[in-house]
Amino acid sequence: MTDVDRPREPLEVEVVESNARTMIVAVPGTIMEFQLRRSQDGASFEGANGGRYFRYDPSAATSREKTSAASTRRKVAAV
Secondary structure (H helix, E strand, O other): OEEOOOOOOOOOEEEEEEOOOEEEEEOOOOOOEEEEEOOOOOOOEEEEEOOEEEEEOHHHHHHHOEEOOOOOOEEEOOO
8 A cells, every 4th residue: 555645655454344435454463444435436545544645556456465364354565
């Protein structure tokens, strides 16, 4: 996931729940979860957390997703 103000400082998150318009993500090693939204189909998911604004484009990151065998959550790396 990319911080729009700090593109070289990505945030790795786990996808907790996702549908066509919203995505709930958790930050590994913390109790923090936050929500990202997209304005239209095909657009990037966007949201803010702790004063940082994040963007995630699932079509650009498909090859970078990792599936955990122990969980249904997906890790999402920087795009």
